[in-house]
Amino acid sequence: MILLQTNNVERRFGADVLFHDINLQIQEHGRTALVGRNGAGKTTLLKMIAGITSPDEGSISRTKELSIGYLAQDQGLDSQNTIWAELDTVFADLHQEEQDIHDLEAQLATLDASSDQYMRVMEQYDRLQSDFKKRGGFEYESRMRGILTGFGFGEQYYDTPVNALSGGQKTKLALAKILLQAPNLLILDEPTNHLDMNVLAWLEDYLKSYQGALLVVSHDRYFLDHVVKDVYDLDNRTLRHYTGNYTQFVQHKQEWLKAEWKHYDQQQKKIAKLEDFVNRNIVRASTTKRAQARRKQLEKMDKLDRPATDDQSIHFQFHSEKASGNEVLDVDQLKVGYDDQVLAGPLSFAVRKPHRVGIIGPNGIGKSTLLKTILHKIPAVSGTVKFGANLDIGYYDQEQQQLHPDKTVLEEVWDDHPEVPEKDIRSLLGSFLFVGDDVYKVVHELSGGEKARLELTKLSFQPINFLILDEPTNHLDIDSREVLESAINEFPGTVLFVSHDRYFINQVATDILDMRKTGIQHYEGDYDDYLTAVAKTAPAPAQASAGQSVHSPSQGKQSYQQSKDQQRARRKLQRKVDDLEDQLAQLEEQQSTIEAEMSKPEVATDIGRLTDLQKELDQLKAQSDEVELAWTAAAEELENFDQKN
Known part of the structure; x- marks a missing residue:
């Protein structure tokens, strides 16, 4: 069934057509x-x-009562509510229905059970109860917990005011809210911004099992590969449809373009042959009629347009003037942070020529801080950074702070290389799509994508054999990302980079460094190899129960039998404490397992399953409270025994 359809839609800006048909x-x-x-x-x-x-031309038709949820790019929530209260507003209708049910209960309590009015109110009460259950009135809190957990908002965040969150957290919360609303059609514009890899994986799974339809714009090719099943390509001011995920779309588009060029070239050859015949024979009496027939054939021919795409892409390469040594970088017991406030560490790793090493890890862990510490832009809290010999280092800053905000594009490059003729500088800028008057734009007026291209322009101009990149694909469109991937793969030097772009990492990485608060773990291969290695890693063994190592009571000059009795009594108390600790650990593990199950995307959309899990969780918490009370009493008894003996 078709939920929505556009019909020959067109958008104009003055005389310029942005897109048509x-x-x-x-x-x-x-x-x-x-x-x-x-x-x-x-x-x-x-x-x-x-x-x-609304479109300037054409129309958009929708099915009756189609609900649409639209999340704009980097759209964050702005609210005085707490996180929990803000998401709870999604269920305002349910809360009103619940209040209506309570009002009817109060009304029933005042009526004669044998009266007609009582029966009418009871019927209304039953209808509301049934509707309330059908609409998820008993499960909405479980849904909220599941989605908040998926986006990294644990219970400690529930009472946090929305306006106290960072911009990225507000954007995540806006996405969480729209998922709870569960519209028939979910429209997302760059939803993967500000999401770390764990949340991205959760979101991909959630959207796969989402009951409604999804329309998404994203530069995250890995996300598109794992979520979408068909692609519309807005190219050359019109739209073309392809079946499959992003990788399949790229292949199909190349095949389509190849076929279009083949048909175009064949027709051009035929046209040239007909025109040549006409030109040679139109004035000759014996062949005039044949030439006129060919000319009519040309006039009636439905001529194919020259295949065209929005194929204007940056093109460049990194270059080096000398080779570095094999030992490029050694980091030992490094702690990074600001003002002695440690973000992460100790970190120890090595980078060797000519590897391409990708650093991944949760948002806020300090990945960018690590790069700045390595480059001595900020001091290390502790530890050492040692560079190898003969290094020419090039650094790409995701915050683009290396660009002067008041310079023009031309000045930003030319001032670094005043000996180079202007035409050569402009030619280089042209390869990064700065053409004509674009070179006179002031840096602070540039878009994020333009600043990214300008910083890459500067990097391509300088000799480099060790390239350090901080989120280089941010702000770049997909075509530019693919050009950057090619430039890195053709680069003869060494690369160390931070990125959350999993497709990019798969294309360029030879090694992965998984950064955490207390250390960094090395994996060989690309991002998919990293996932495979992590999946094979066995879970850490459970820690031994606390209280196993205790001192024995002093025996002094007690008799052998007294000593044996006391040891036996103490072992009994110790076993009781240990057994209760084991029970607590098992109950906590069961609770963690249920909470993890509730956060799974396929479960978060299954209301019945969520209800059952919530009941199990409540029962386990009640058991934990009882066992904890018993453990406290037993521990106090053991402590008193030791003090007496």
């Missing part, structure tokens, strides 16, 4: 991606589909 269909339960270059009009089209704006 846009025909798109969203199927029930569809998983659809909209891709295209930056500036192609993807967000503009999403707003039309969401009903926020």
